[in-house]
Amino acid sequence: MVPVAFSGLSDSFFNQLGGRDRPEFYPGHRLRPDDVALLTRLVPPLRTELHRVGTVLVGGTSYFERIADMVAGRSLPIADCRVAETFLFIDEAGRIAPCSFIPDHFDISIDDLHDPGDLDALPRQLRMHQRAHPAGDCADCPSTQQFEKFEPLAA
Ligand code: SF4
Helix, strand or coil: CCCCCCCCCCCCCCCCCCCCCCCCCCCHHHHCHHHHHHHHHHHHHHHHHCCCCCEECCCCHHHHHHHHHHHHHHCCCCCCCCCHCCEEEEECCCCCEECCCCCCCCCCEHHHHHHHHHHHHHHHHHHHHHHHCCHHHHHCCCCCHHHHCCCCCCC
């Protein structure tokens, strides 16, 4: 997990590398509890350092907590996914979902969007579908979009 920032950027964020979506790499590259402890120690001073050059290192408390839960193997079922209210994933085939893990689950594509009203209705449409028919992945949501990934740390 490597935070990267460049001069002139207003915001920067960080990801886990070797995530569950790459099973061929996950066992060897996944984070360990010691990595999470190190991250927890390093991020606050790094956040302060970046702030001095005008860059906000985003990632709220729940983002850290979710990383720790993932590493510890604690699952997080989502019964009411609201990710699509702020984020949409569209794959190379034009399929639309709240995340990259289940692009075919919702059976909605960009071909189904005909006017701005269709786009406005999309978050609720995806939310209702997920509530009624959650995908298997929703039993332990792997999406970091759920967890304040792009939020600044609360003061
Ligand atoms: S896997 Fe997570 S982000 Fe994707 S639809 Fe399910 S709850 Fe939402």
